[in-house]
Amino acid sequence: MKQVLVNVAKASNVAKIIVIWNNPETNPPGDGHWPEVSVPVQVIHSKYNRLSNRFYPYDEIETDCVLSIDDDITMVTPAELDFGYRVWVENADRLVGFPPRYHSVNNFELKYVSEWISNISMVLTGVSFYHKYYHFLFTSALPDGIKDWIDGHMNCEDIAMNFLIANSTGKAPIKVLARKKFKSSATGLSSDMSSHLVARDICLRHFNEAFGQTILHSVEFRADPVLFKEQDLIDDMNLYYSDGAL
């Protein structure tokens, strides 16, 4: 988690970092035990370990834009976060994220798709940008039972957020940048992974029923830096790929 803090603090336009400490039994580290970063860090110690805490409209959130990021997401560089933020600024009603997902419909049955295909209809919220307004909607305007489902199953808060924003806007999320960095989680085929996918299928169908219709919206484009992959023609290209991994 410390690496995530250091990474996020290096991005531009960060007002503060809010840590949601979801372990009620263990106190978060004290003031001296956090990495020294250039922005204020506030820690919120949750009373209950609820997955939905992630999307609670905390008073501490003061900016319009929220970057929601898991404590193990260290593969996204500060420059890539900057790029994601700039795309969000231009699409402030949408969910902007990195690894995408899709929902397929076969014989009226929804399926959660994590393979590499040309369509996307969701982005994972493990590293995503959205307007803080959606914290209010998530907490007070989800269809009955969805929040309890999420907290009970400890899963699918991200799928619910995708449904919620699609339902509010009628628009698809926006995926930024290429996907290679996330491939381990995207292409895993272990039995553990299969059971994960089955659970996601179930969430998808349950939420779809709760919202009353298939509201996820599919698109076929992602957002790249204007000069992405034109490196052979000019030198000044690596702005968003400074680590050479993409």
Add this chain to the structure above:
Amino acid sequence: MKQVLVNVAKASNVAKIIVIWNNPETNPPGDGHWPEVSVPVQVIHSKYNRLSNRFYPYDEIETDCVLSIDDDITMVTPAELDFGYRVWVENADRLVGFPPRYHSVNNFELKYVSEWISNISMVLTGVSFYHKYYHFLFTSALPDGIKDWIDGHMNCEDIAMNFLIANSTGKAPIKVLARKKFKSSATGLSSDMSSHLVARDICLRHFNEAFGQTILHSVEFRADPVLFKEQDLIDDMNLYYSDGAL
């Protein structure tokens, strides 16, 4: 021009092709002299050779979306046009195009920038998608004198369209796909090209004054197919790059 017709007709979702024949003295070819394509072709013979004819709200335009394309744009494939259209559908208030441009501001002086940089604030309308509503705005709601300027100079109708849409929406245009195909026109350095750029600078400043403020909006992203440049990981990538040129 015939090649353009054949190309455009091969794209999906084309309702009809409207040819604006801007030579008042010469009749357009008769019915038998157009390439046989799968969509209706209507020819409008202009009374006057005005550049602004391009953006007139012809009754013949029946769809919401207009693909405006010059008669020599043969380097964009039908699949790439399909992709551009899909991006437009998701951004129907914006101008969606291929080669981008930028306006820089130095000491309060605007400059037209066609170099390869990370920002874009315009796209050329020589091959672009937009809502037909902008034909009405262009014809009836441009600031005084701009349409005459365009017809008098036979230049800069595209810059004016970028101003008009930026002024209506407060948003930037969207550039789709990489830029390599257009490099000859983008990097030309002949004296002819320099005088072209000087003329464009003058247009930019004139329109800026006419609109009363700098309304062009700059962004740092373009739209790519979801799987663009991930070819090394899966095979099914060449959907939008079937000719291998990009």
